[in-house]
Amino acid sequence: GENVEQHPSTLSVQEGDSAVIKCTYSDSASNYFPWYKQELGKGPQLIIDIRSNVGEKKDQRIAVTLNKTAKHFSLHITETQPEDSAVYFCAASMEGTSYGKLTFGQGTILTVHP
Amino acid sequence: NAGVTQTPKFRVLKTGQSMTLLCAQDMNHEYMYWYRQDPGMGLRLIHYSVGEGTTAKGEVPDGYNVSRLKKQNFLLGLESAAPSQTSVYFCASRRNRENQPQHFGDGTRLSIL
Numbered sequence: 141g142e143n144v145e146q147h148p149s150t151l152s153v154q155e156g157d158s159a160v161i162k163c164t165y166s167d168s169a170s171n172y173f174p175w176y177k178q179e180l181g182k183g184p185q186l187i188i189d190i191r192s193n194v195g196e197k198k199d200q201r202i203a204v205t206l207n208k209t210a211k212h213f214s215l216h217i218t219e220t221q222p223e224d225s226a227v228y229f230c231a232a233s234m235e236g237t238s239y240g241k242l243t244f245g246q247g248t249i250l251t252v253h254p
Numbered sequence: 255n256a257g258v259t260q261t262p263k264f265r266v267l268k269t270g271q272s273m274t275l276l277c278a279q280d281m282n283h284e285y286m287y288w289y290r291q292d293p294g295m296g297l298r299l300i301h302y303s304v305g306e307g308t309t310a311k312g313e314v315p316d317g318y319n320v321s322r323l324k325k326q327n328f329l330l331g332l333e334s335a336a337p338s339q340t341s342v343y344f345c346a347s348r349r350n351r352e353n354q355p356q357h358f359g360d361g362t363r364l365s366i367l
Contacts, residue, residue: 181361
């Protein structure tokens with residue numbers, strides 16, 4: 141089955157700096173890659189996603205890039221703010237054949253220092 | 255709209271006891287999922303359902319059972335709780351269209367002593 145590896149496990153940045161989280165996946169049939177943010181005591185919430193026919197997607201300070209050949213995708217957060225501090229998860233799915241089942245990475249604890 | 259609601263939020267059980275976790279969604283989603291979250295391991299799929307009356311095994315189904323008698327509810331049961339089942343359990347739902355996000359509840363923190 142699919143395996144998703146996520147790095148780093150923890151990331152500490154100063155407010156205003158950029159943060160990058162990277163994930164690799166094993167199954168070339170995966171075609172949908174969402175990113176979730178989880179705040180303390182809450183469930184994960186989707187912040188951005190990308191399909192395999194797109195190389196990059198941006199939403200304000202957040203961007204995701206996908207390299208299908210290398211089977212890796214990354215989350216980029218620019219101008220970080222303290223409220224960006226949370227746990228971030230990448231995931232992969234084979235849309236159209238797997239009933240939306242997601243395989244998650246291990247998570248990255250992001251801390252933004254004021 | 256409440257979205258996805260999980261009850262209870264916290265529970266402590268003794269080894270061998272049984273319990274049922276309830277997940278309810280008010281978005282008329284067809285697909286529903288149960289995950290467990292453990293430190294350093296992300297979220298792992300326990301069971302899922304693609305519609306009322308259907309269930310299927312996920313990545314880590316052993317020791318759990320599920321039922322989906324109504325479209326809006328998805329129940330997760332532990333028949334004989336074990337300490338290895340101490341975890342945070344999340345329920346999620348989504349539409350049965352491609353590339354739709356999963357919507358998560360806020361979790362049930364379960365401790366087995």
